[in-house]
Amino acid sequence: MNNLKIVFTIGIVSLSTLFVACNSMKVGMDNQRGNEPAFPKGNKITNNNFVGTAWITMMVTDSVYNTSIGTVTFEPGARTNWHKHPGGQILLITDGQGYYQEKGKPAQLLKKGDVVEIRPMIEHWHGATPQKTLIHIAVGTNTVKGSVVWLQQVSNDEYLRATMTTPKNPTTNN
Amino acid sequence: MNNLKIVFTIGIVSLSTLFVACNSMKVGMDNQRGNEPAFPKGNKITNNNFVGTAWITMMVTDSVYNTSIGTVTFEPGARTNWHKHPGGQILLITDGQGYYQEKGKPAQLLKKGDVVEIRPMIEHWHGATPQKTLIHIAVGTNTVKGSVVWLQQVSNDEYLRATMTTPKNPTTNN
Numbered sequence: 001m002n003n004l005k006i007v008f009t010i011g012i013v014s015l016s017t018l019f020v021a022c023n024s025m026k027v028g029m030d031n032q033r034g035n036e037p038a039f040p041k042g043n044k045i046t047n048n049n050f051v052g053t054a055w056i057t058m059m060v061t062d063s064v065y066n067t068s069i070g071t072v073t074f075e076p077g078a079r080t081n082w083h084k085h086p087g088g089q090i091l092l093i094t095d096g097q098g099y100y101q102e103k104g105k106p107a108q109l110l111k112k113g114d115v116v117e118i119r120p121m122i123e124h125w126h127g128a129t130p131q132k133t134l135i136h137i138a139v140g141t142n143t144v145k146g147s148v149v150w151l152q153q154v155s156n157d158e159y160l161r162a163t164m165t166t167p168k169n170p171t172t173n174n
Numbered sequence: 175m176n177n178l179k180i181v182f183t184i185g186i187v188s189l190s191t192l193f194v195a196c197n198s199m200k201v202g203m204d205n206q207r208g209n210e211p212a213f214p215k216g217n218k219i220t221n222n223n224f225v226g227t228a229w230i231t232m233m234v235t236d237s238v239y240n241t242s243i244g245t246v247t248f249e250p251g252a253r254t255n256w257h258k259h260p261g262g263q264i265l266l267i268t269d270g271q272g273y274y275q276e277k278g279k280p281a282q283l284l285k286k287g288d289v290v291e292i293r294p295m296i297e298h299w300h301g302a303t304p305q306k307t308l309i310h311i312a313v314g315t316n317t318v319k320g321s322v323v324w325l326q327q328v329s330n331d332e333y334l335r336a337t338m339t340t341p342k343n344p345t346t347n348n
Binding site: 035038039040059060062064065066067069087088090092093094095112113115117119120137139141142 | 209212213214233234236238239240241243261262264266267268269286287289291293294311313315316
């Protein structure tokens with residue numbers, strides 16, 4: 001019985017040590033590795049061109065570059081309205097999971113590392129999946145050709161259909 | 175003595191468990207959190223426009239966008255030669271630490287989250303610090319205006335001086 005007591009005590013002490021040590025390591029790794037996104041989440045988007053909650057940081061707006069660059073964070077379920085860009089747009093997916101859809105085509109599943117090329121005046125939308133946040137860098141190209149043209153909302157029906165199609169993404173590099 | 179043996183054995187078993195459990199957790203966390211860079215390292219750069227070892231993935235090259243986008247990874251000590259872009263360039267620092275220097279100005283320390291705007295025909299170089307890798311997305315703007323103009327190497331003297339100046343970066347957003 002005495003031996004059992006010793007074993008039990010040592011067991012409890014070891015498990016506590018394991019718990020504390022692993023948690024210290026976890027905190028240390030988080031700090032060292034800089035797991036936070038590279039660019040800040042920025043400001044909550046409050047206009048009517050989005051459904052759900054999304055955030056934006058504009059990083060480049062100077063017209064000398066003929067290019068605009070911003071980071072957009074879509075919370076789960078959030079998406080843009082349908083829209084088009086007179087000069088085109090590139091999306092660089094830096095984290096999470098989402099959708100990209102062009103009018104008349106099935107939606108494509110987006111994941112970290114995907115690159116989406118959106119040609120001028122192609123009607124489209126992008127946003128997060130119902131379960132995951134999507135973070136992308138949006139590069140507006142040939143901005144001298146004009147600003148984004150906003151159109152109707154992506155209806156719940158359209159969004160629901162997007163959640164049911166997950167083909168291999170043909171317009172991305174991965 | 176018997177008790178000591180038990181204690182010793184349990185101690186060894188517990189430490190082994192701690193080691194294995196923490197390492198399994200580490201691997202699991204790496205996979206779950208996707209700590210790897212968003213975009214692939216790509217191909218080793220083998221031309222003479224760089225000093226040291228650097229890697230590139232071209233992500234967008236289609237001329238319809240009037241923009242080129244690539245991810246560049248500089249190993250510690252690696253840097254571009256001096257060069258200039260007829261249409262300008264934007265650097266988005268996604269990880270690590272490095273330098274950006276314009277001709278005639280002190281070098282600036284770059285870190286994750288920094289954005290560097292490089293106006294057309296400004297002579298400059300960028301690269302990693304001696305100790306850390308630098309990863310950035312390079313956005314070439316107004317590419318219709320012409321290709322990058324490569325110039326002389328950044329000498330060891332110039333690079334050494336860069337390592338001694340770390341002012342607050344005035345041309346970045348952070």
